[in-house]
Amino acid sequence: MDWGGIDPVILVATLMASAVPILLAALGETVVERAGVLNLGVEGLMVIGALGGFVTAVHTGSPVLGFVGGAVSGALLSLIFAALTQVFLANQVATGLALTLFGLGVSSLGGQGYNGIKPPATGPLLPEALGDLPVVGPILFGHDWVVYFSILATAVTWWVLKATRAGLIIRAVGESHEAAHALGYKVNRIRLLCIAFGGAMAGMGGAYISLARVPQWVDGITAGAGWIALAIVVFASWRPWRVLLGAYLFGGISVLQLNLQVAGSGIPVEYLSMAPYLITILVLVLMSSGRGRAAVGAPAALGQNFHASR
DSSP states (O other), rough: OOOTTHHHHHHHHHHHTHHHHHHHHHHHHHHHTTTTTTOOOOHHHHHHHHHHHHHHHHSSSSSHHHHHHHHHHHHHHHHHIIIIIIIIIOHHHHHHHHHHHHHHHHHHTTTOOTTTTOOOOOOOOHHHHHTTTTTIIIIIIBBBHHHHHHHHHHHHHHHHHHHHHHHHHHHHHHHOHHHHHTTOOHHHHHHHHHHHHHHHHHHHHHHHIIIIISOSTTTTTTTTHHHHHHHHHHHHHTTTHHHHHHHHHHHHHHHHHHHHHHOOOOHHHHHHHHHHHHHHHHHHHTTTSSHHHHHOOOTTTTTTOEEEOO
16 A cells, blocks of 8 residues: 555665664763763764774675674774763863764775775565565564664663663763762763763664665765764653654654655655754754753753862
């Protein structure tokens, strides 16, 4: 059954795959911000992960190693942000923006010579017979392993933050780093680990774009996905399951506007194309205000540097 030339089953299946890069990056940033660190360099981490994953997959012939390479690339770059903000106490907003510019520049330089090269394919995880089932096949069984990993990562992140001692410590550091320090917790060490985790998740999300979603290498391949991930974290109120829904919503908008173009709809697709970025701008404006952060229930110490001697 088609809706104005759009197959709803294919639409849902496609949006699930389209949302994976944003979902992985947003989950990582959720943990980072729950620890009280505002990293606006997600876009830079994603594009470095896209390049690192692509290069690794091309030279090893393994898409799985490609995703590992993307995660490692993102984590290593995030450690630069961690050193500047947690050791040298640089401004987190300015450092994050610089990280994005740095990542875009390095990826553009490092990606020279890889244009037009196809990476090894990332095929469906389950047998094709399951994917051919009507309705449920494409939606539930027709995806590659990263789609299922992203859903599992959502569940694990929710469980860790809500039901474990580690999650309690992370949330405590994000709400009051001084109180957490008084209780004996190593605030900077905890934040560094969270930043590295966020970088790895963003890098893996970027690798998914260059290895599965496109799949090829072009400059600026992430096309603003990192900024959308930042917006989703805020709209989801730093809750993993809401992050999943937000990523699927944004992924659905992206897929829908492409389908509307193919179907020849009279609705100007430019409106749908620019909607995620307009929302992102509004979120960044909101987050720049202390009152705005309080209004949306942000961690109390978000964006504040900590030094034990204070």
